[in-house]
Amino acid sequence: MTVIAVLGAGKIGEALLAGLLQGGRSAEELLFTERHPERSAELTARYGVAGVEVTEAAKRADVLVVAVKPQDIEPVLAELAPLVGPNSLVVSLCAGLPTSLYERRLPDGVPVVRVMPNTPMVVGEAMSAVSPGKHATADHVALVTEMLATVGQVVEVPEAQQDAVTALSGSGPAYFFYLVEAMIDAGILLGLPRAVAEKLIIQSAVGAAKMLAETNEHPVILREAVTSPAGTTINAIRELEKHGVRAALLAAIEAARDRSVELGKAHE
Numbered sequence: 001m002t003v004i005a006v007l008g009a010g011k012i013g014e015a016l017l018a019g020l021l022q023g024g025r026s027a028e029e030l031l032f033t034e035r036h037p038e039r040s041a042e043l044t045a046r047y048g049v050a051g052v053e054v055t056e057a058a059k060r061a062d063v064l065v066v067a068v069k070p071q072d073i074e075p076v077l078a079e080l081a082p083l084v085g086p087n088s089l090v091v092s093l094c095a096g097l098p099t100s101l102y103e104r105r106l107p108d109g110v111p112v113v114r115v116m117p118n119t120p121m122v123v124g125e126a127m128s129a130v131s132p133g134k135h136a137t138a139d140h141v142a143l144v145t146e147m148l149a150t151v152g153q154v155v156e157v158p159e160a161q162q163d164a165v166t167a168l169s170g171s172g173p174a175y176f177f178y179l180v181e182a183m184i185d186a187g188i189l190l191g192l193p194r195a196v197a198e199k200l201i202i203q204s205a206v207g208a209a210k211m212l213a214e215t216n217e218h219p220v221i222l223r224e225a226v227t228s229p230a231g232t233t234i235n236a237i238r239e240l241e242k243h244g245v246r247a248a249l250l251a252a253i254e255a256a257r258d259r260s261v262e263l264g265k266a267h268e
């Protein structure tokens with residue numbers, strides 16, 4: 001039995017616990033630490049997973065998954081330093097933080113794997129990218145990959161690509177939610193009842209996502225199939241182009257990448 005402890009059970013920490021439980025792990029294989037006692041009680045009531053002190057987490061867990069905000073990392077590393085060694089395995093989910101930060105703050109030889117997951121892990125559809133630090137072996141990567149594969153898909157990338165990954169798939173669900181929100185607003189503008197607009201757009205999003213995942217067709221081909229000559233869709237596409245939506249997405253994702261780089265630099 002591999003015991004996994006999530007250090008900092010906020011949005012992504014909870015998504016991981018929920019996803020691992022849904023993926024077949026038992027509550028006894030999971031632990032978490034949480035600085036807010038009421039949050040801890042809420043999670044234990046919801047999932048039956050024990051909230052513990054970091055000392056107990058380090059003693060009992062095979063994998064320590066750090067899921068605090070990047071700005072809160074220093075006290076966590078200070079707490080962990082006396083409790084971990086080369087036989088531990090630390091997994092960081094934190095945007096921007098390089099494995100070298102952990103390696104500097106923790107005792108020599110502690111293996112660290114950097115991961116950028118995303119919130120669809122609550123429904124078993126996460127996209128996670130893993131990168132080993134300098135003391136992490138192929139076995140460590142395999143263990144982390146196996147853990148993440150129960151909550152979605154996993155790729156391995158060189159750590160130098162993690163800031164770009166963070167901007168693309170880490171934040172990615174937020175861009176889709178934003179688009180869905182705006183499209184529902186469009187339905188309201190056109191006079192549809194909100195409930196109807198929501199159903200139309202959410203099912204269109206689910207259907208489009210399934211086509212992307214299952215048909216193996218390029219998105220351009222799928223879009224062309226919807227865009228009839230002198231039809232309705234091309235009028236909408238012209239407006240999207242006129243308003244620079246493609247350029248806005250490129251700039252937005254570049255800005256997210258830059259922020260990830262900046263978050264890492266704050267701890268140099």
Ligand SMILES: NC(=O)C1=CN([C@@H]2O[C@H](COP(=O)(O)OP(=O)(O)OC[C@H]3O[C@@H](n4cnc5c(N)ncnc54)[C@H](O)[C@@H]3O)[C@@H](O)[C@H]2O)C=CC1
Nearest residue numbers: 008009010011012033034035067068069070072093094095
């Ligand atoms: N929310 C998301 O979609 C994603 C978040 N991440 C990363 O995951 C990390 C957490 O993000 P969120 O879950 O969104 O933030 P959050 O603020 O919801 O969760 C952080 C949790 O850590 C707890 N915490 C802070 N310091 C602690 C300490 N010393 N000991 C125990 N608990 C402590 C907080 O009380 C909070 O519940 C961040 O580093 C973020 O970059 C990565 C991928 C996606």
Ligand SMILES: O=C(O)[C@@H]1CCC=N1
Nearest residue numbers: 095166169170171172
């Ligand atoms: O917005 C953030 O900083 C985190 C990292 C990726 C998704 N959410």
